[in-house]
Amino acid sequence: MNKVFIIGLPRTGTTSICKKCLDFGFHVAHTAYTDKTFEFATVLADTPMFADYKALDLAYPNSKFVLLERELTDWLPSIKQLLQRMYENVTRTDGGFNPIIKRCYQQTFSPFTFDNINDDAFLSQAYVKHQQEVLHYFNQQPSKLLSINIQQSNAVEELSKFLSIKTDTTHFEHLNKGGKVTAWKDIEHPKKVASTRKGKATALPYSL
Numbered sequence: 158m159n160k161v162f163i164i165g166l167p168r169t170g171t172t173s174i175c176k177k178c179l180d181f182g183f184h185v186a187h188t189a190y191t192d193k194t195f196e197f198a199t200v201l202a203d204t205p206m207f208a209d210y211k212a213l214d215l216a217y218p219n220s221k222f223v224l225l226e227r228e229l230t231d232w233l234p235s236i237k238q239l240l241q242r243m244y245e246n247v248t249r250t251d252g253g254f255n256p257i258i259k260r261c262y263q264q265t266f267s268p269f270t271f272d273n274i275n276d277d278a279f280l281s282q283a284y285v286k287h288q289q290e291v292l293h294y295f296n297q298q299p300s301k302l303l304s305i306n307i308q309q310s311n312a313v314e315e316l317s318k319f320l321s322i323k324t325d326t327t328h329f330e331h332l333n334k335g336g337k338v339t340a341w342k343d344i345e346h347p348k349k350v351a352s353t354r355k356g357k358a359t360a361l362p363y364s365l
Contacts, residue, residue: 159217160195161320163202164210165225166265166287168235170307171202172341173329174225177313179346181322186350187341190257190358198350207287208261209365211294214301216363221319224291226306232284233277240266240274255358 161183163171175187178200186198195201206213210222240262246253247262247269263269266283273279295302303319305312307329317324 159219160198160213161200161221161223162206162210162213162217163200163223163225164207164291165202165223165227166207166232166236166284167203168232168239169225169227170329171225173307173331174223174316175200175202175341176344177316177326177329178320179344179348180326181317181320181324182348184348184350185346186352188352189350190255190352190361191354192359192362193354194350194352195362205257205261205361208264209361209363210291212363212365214294220301222291222295222302223316223319224288224302224304226288226304227308228306229281229284233280236280236284237275237277240280244271244274255353257358257361 161178163174165171172187175185178185183200184198185200186194186202188203189195189198189201189205213220214222240247243254243262247259253259265287266274266280291302292304303315305315310327313324313327313329316322
């Protein structure tokens, strides 16, 4: 196994699964914006993984991928709140988020307009499109992909089997409750891998 890429969309449980992978003993990055992050982390989640999974599969051919599912009734208010907070920094042309974040969100939620990110129908369509495209891409190599909903009772068991890990834990911690998005920053762990280099992004170690 080369790398493990968590390719569920934001607000599907990426922080919770990253914390579980730290507990499993992996070096983990929740978001990755530098070449060194990809070098040192074994498990990588969120941006840019959910947008770049095809390129990552080609660059890291022995890797595994985890697609996270979440009920739309739970996901919609959560992603809407996140995108509203991010809107200005995603759309700014004179700064804001780094180019990797902008590209991934503008690509996945295209066209990234204020009206669209407040429209349940538009967001639902973006969610379904992502899920379907991932499943279609891995249709011919199913052993590379695990699709789980971390709220289901057997999710930890399925993940541990997929990663060939033995574990006594039976559930995921519910992190980032109530719209919180900073839980990962609050986690202290020796195998937590930084997403940036002193706050800066670099060129990524794979081609799009």
